Amino acid sequence: MSVFPSHPGAPQPPQENPDISLGKLVSAMLDHKWTILLTALAFLLAGYFYASSQPRIYQADALIQIENRGAGLGVLDSLAVGNQMANPTSAEMEILQSRLVMGNTVDRLDLTVEVEPRRLPWVGNFLVNHGMTHEWMARLIPEALLERLPGVDSRLAAPFVWHGETLEVSRFEVPSEMVGREHLLRVTGPRSVELWQGNRRVLAGDIGDTLQDDGGYRMFIGRLEAHAGAEFGLKRVSRLSAISKLQQRFTIVPRGTGSGVFQLTLSGPDHERIDRILETITGVFLTQNVQRQSEEAEKxxxxxxxxxxxxxxxxxxxxxxxxxxxxxxxxxxxxxxxxxxxxxxxxxxxxxxxxxxxxxxxxxxxxxxxxxxxxxxxxxxxxxxxxxxxxxxxxxxxxxxxxxxxxxxxxxxxxxxxxxxxxxxxxxxxxxxxTVGNVRILDEAVLLRGTIAPRVPLVSVASALFGALLAMVVVVLKLVLSRAVEAPDQLEELGLPVYAVVPASDEQTRLARRIRSRHASQEQNIFRGLLAERDPNEVAVESLRALRTSLYFAMLESGNNRLMIAGASPEVGKSFVSANLAAVCAQAGQRVLLVDADMRRGHLHHAFHDKGDNGLSDLLAQRITIDEAIRSTSIEGLDYLARGSVPPNPSELLMQRGFHDFLEEMSRRYALVVLDTPPVLAVTDAAVAGKLAGTSLLVVRYGRNTLKEVRAAKRRLEHGGVSLKGTILNGIEKTATGRYGYGDSYLYAYR
Incomplete structure (x- = not known):
């Protein structure tokens, strides 16, 4: 459908950005629904990979009761003030978390020894958490590829530890200066290992034997299940550091107000020892409580x-x-x-x-x-x-x-x-x-089923929601910050009537190609074939037919039958409009000549599957005649003139008398002469050619050209003596609401 020139009243300052309504926001979201969904899916996969790559955290719990009674020593009960002697719960909780209890637990289980298996970089934890064993990995990835990974010894192609492989070190003593330093334990055989500190081997021997040297190293491995070549990080930390880490993993939660019952929880990655550690904590706490009560009676x-x-x-x-x-x-x-x-x-x-x-x-x-x-x-x-x-x-x-x-x-x-x-x-x-104390263990330490972290489903869903939200924010920001023309009203407010609103065409997109000529530094879009010939019922072609009707009346007042089609900037679709407009005019019975006046980067010859030489530049340079330059097409009544070879002075050629005489001759031969000119803001060719055309139209690309560019193009043409007749809004995109763009006009294709 064509929008005919309007006659506005008092001019209003044009809006750089139309008002954004809720419907517009919803429509923009629906238009970008696939982008939002794909972004959400990408974040979902990334969140799943991240959560699955984190160490799995397990939890064990126990239940204890602290009775609200003293030690059974009635001598001082009558002097108790408040609950200082009658309620020992707070003191017992502090004792439970103190270094007295935690330190004894660390000493009994030797928690100062830390073992860290070596994983495949980036994806090792992900694969291990999904049950990838060494046997499966050896089948999937050849050793030659593993040898090329950074930090992998070429002599040992499989240093990484996989699912089902474990190491339990019962005793590990190091010199005092080596406390907190990293050591490397390497499995060299079915029952043999080596201990390295940096580049120095400090211990070597068999599992089940106490390995020691004269420098203060002593190690005993209780259990080892790993393939030859597997490597484990081994470190002995200070006792205070081990106590602090244990306190951070240990929590106490009261069960009921004033009940004296407390739930003890301990979390950590070692699911084989965590319940044993918590059981040791409760045992140490119970023992010291009884001993403390007995010592009180002894005093x-x-x-x-x-x-x-x-x-x-x-x-x-x-x-x-x-x-x-x-x-x-x-x-x-x-x-x-x-x-x-x-x-x-x-x-x-x-x-x-x-x-x-x-x-x-x-x-x-x-x-x-x-x-x-x-x-x-x-x-x-x-x-x-x-x-x-x-x-x-x-x-x-x-x-x-x-x-x-x-x-x-x-x-x-x-x-x-x-x-x-x-x-x-x-x-x-x-x-x-x-003496029995005032502490009772109601439930022994038990390892809970499953893991408490990471919460893979929650992290994945949260990541997907974040990705979708981020994509929607980008869409909204793009909509808010956009200064591009999105409605015909914006152009009419500049005093430029909109002669046609041409929607974007999927078929035209399939005709388009991107090439780079030897004379151009950047790639450019071309199209092979005419949409008006391939799909005459396309909505975009119907819009050009409406433009043809509007131009019939608009050109009645012009001085000649020449029509210049220009654009403010490259890649706005002016060549598409020029070629297909000439085609629909020829299909209506007119004799039409299409002239490629862009002698720099013109590509109209590609639309007719032809070459660009022997064209306008050659004609103006008097190397060929008019009859040699004009080429016929498969559409009856439509001829075209290619750009010719790229000249060093295109603007000077257009300013010569020969171009004027050429157009005069063509106006006598043809009912309509369509000039496809270079971008107005790029070069002055359009202003030169426009002075010789009776009617000039400016193609504005929907969502790309800004009002600032349109004003600048209009001003430049006016300074060159060219009066713009109106504009063509090209490339209107169909939104989710069924409209093309944000205007009030609907475009229909009749079948």
């Missing part, structure tokens, strides 16, 4: 053993004094009131004595500022005040009663303290003998 028992003889001596002294005094006073008895006062004093004294014992124990464990220590001091101050009050009442009694009361009080207090200490010592002995 209490030692304290009681030291206090009991002293209290026994004080009791004996008090009893002797009381008996002696009664013998002197003929057995003085106490009244009921004095007996009540005595019982109160004895009770207070007992409590003060217990506090004194507790203070001796607390002084060894806490500082005076500790809350438990402060609670003891406050309780002792209260009892001291009560004791002073009772002693004031005692001073009111008769002297004999006072003396007997004091002696009886000392005796009973010491007797009660002595009995209490004996009972506590017996309790401590029983506690020490049956």
């Amino acid at each position: 209490q028992l030692a304290f009681l053993d030291a206090q009991i003889p002293q209290v026994n001596e004080q009791l004996t002294t008090a009893e002797n004094r009381l008996n002696s005094y009664r013998a002197e006073r003929d057995s003085v008895d106490l009244s009921f009131e004095t007996r009540s006062l005595l019982n109160s004093l004895v009770e207070v004294e007992n409590q003060l004595t217990e506090l004194a014992l507790m203070e001796s124990d607390l002084a060894e464990r806490f500082r005076p500022g500790h809350p438990n220590y402060q609670a003891l001091l406050r309780q002792r101050a209260q009892l001291t005040q009560e004791k002073e009050r009772l002693e004031a009442q005692v001073n009111l009694l008769p002297e004999t009663q006072q003396e007997v009361l004091r002696m009886t009080r000392d005796t009973e207090v010491n007797q009660q303290i002595y009995v209490q200490l004996l009972n506590q010592r017996q309790e401590m002995r029983l506690l020490k003998a049956g």
Whole structure:
């Protein structure tokens, strides 16, 4: 369908970029759906390869319970402040993660030894994770190819470790200066190995034997399953480094609030040892907990053993004094009131004595500022005040009663303290003998099925989504940043009527070729054959027929029957428009001459499967005649003139009188003369030829030419005295919504 010239009202400044609506964005996404899908697929494969190439991480877990009770030592329970003595959970968790427990685990399992198998560069982990064995690899890749890989010893064509091959080093000792240094263990036979440090071989021997030398190296291999030539990286790290790595892999998760049950998890790449490591951690933690409780009971028992003889001596002294005094006073008895006062004093004294014992124990464990220590001091101050009050009442009694009361009080207090200490010592002995701690292992360490990382499906899907999003962002940015002409309205706002909107043609694309002539530095697009002849019902040809009708009326006012087709820049399709427009005009019964006025890079002769010599340049140079230059075509009524040999001065040839006389003669012979000229912004040939043409049209490529280029081309032609009649918007692409471009016009092909 042709868009006829419009008559706009007041001119508006042209928009460099039309407004972008939601429908336009959706249409752009649908137009680039294959690009987006292919990008997503590429990212999906890349994400799958990356995730599958990462070391597989396994996890083992166990379940423990920490009971909220003390060590069973009831001496200090009454002085506990808050949960400092009653809730040991936080302290136990810190102990579980401490170097005490982790260090013992590292020592027991010798986790300071690190073994790293050598993999095939780039794809080794991917192949191993997919079960590639050494036997399959030997069948797929010949040894000659492996020898050419970087870092591969030519004597050993297969140094890489594959699926199912493993090495277990039970003992590996190195000199102190070699701690943390890389070593290479190479399998040299079914049961023989070599240990290298750099270029120096330090150990060699058989599996099952302790390998050692005089320099401090000692190694024992517990298990080896690998082919001859396989290589493993071997390193002994410091104990502190091994503990730190183990702590990073170890986590504690509470199960329920206040339940005292915790889930212990340990992750790592060694699925054969990870459950054993976690089991060792729980075993070490349980053992130290029991030992710590037993040591606490031992300390209490030692304290009681030291206090009991002293209290026994004080009791004996008090009893002797009381008996002696009664013998002197003929057995003085106490009244009921004095007996009540005595019982109160004895009770207070007992409590003060217990506090004194507790203070001796607390002084060894806490500082005076500790809350438990402060609670003891406050309780002792209260009892001291009560004791002073009772002693004031005692001073009111008769002297004999006072003396007997004091002696009886000392005796009973010491007797009660002595009995209490004996009972506590017996309790401590029983506690020490049956110490079980406050930690229980509910579930033993078990290796979980499958892997926890890498999450191949998740990484793959996330990569695909990222790729699709990236492709969509690129499409949106391209749409937003594009300054190319995408609608006829943009050209009409410049005052240039759009005479035709020519859609892109798949058939024309199949006719196109890219060549490089000997006179050109870059390749150029050519087409062999005319679309109007090969597929007359093509939508693009229908648009050119509409253009033919529009030109019939537009050229009525022109001074001659010559039509110049120009373009602002190369590769806009002006030669396609010129050739096929001339063809459809000839098919309508007109006599048409198509002139290739681009004597630099013209290629219209390719459309007629001909050569470019003996053309316009040769005619203007008077080397041939007009009849020799004009060539007929397979389309009746259509003749054409090739460019000729490439001259050194094309513009000067066009400015000569001969070109003017040639066009005058052709205007008399033909009903329409179509001039295909070079790009306006590249050379001045179009401005020279346009002065001799009655009608000039500018071909604008959809999505390529910008408004800035169109304005510059129009300005250059006007400066040369050429008035543009209008434009042809070429190469409109069909969008996902069924429209060609973003204009409001629909193009239909009638069959």
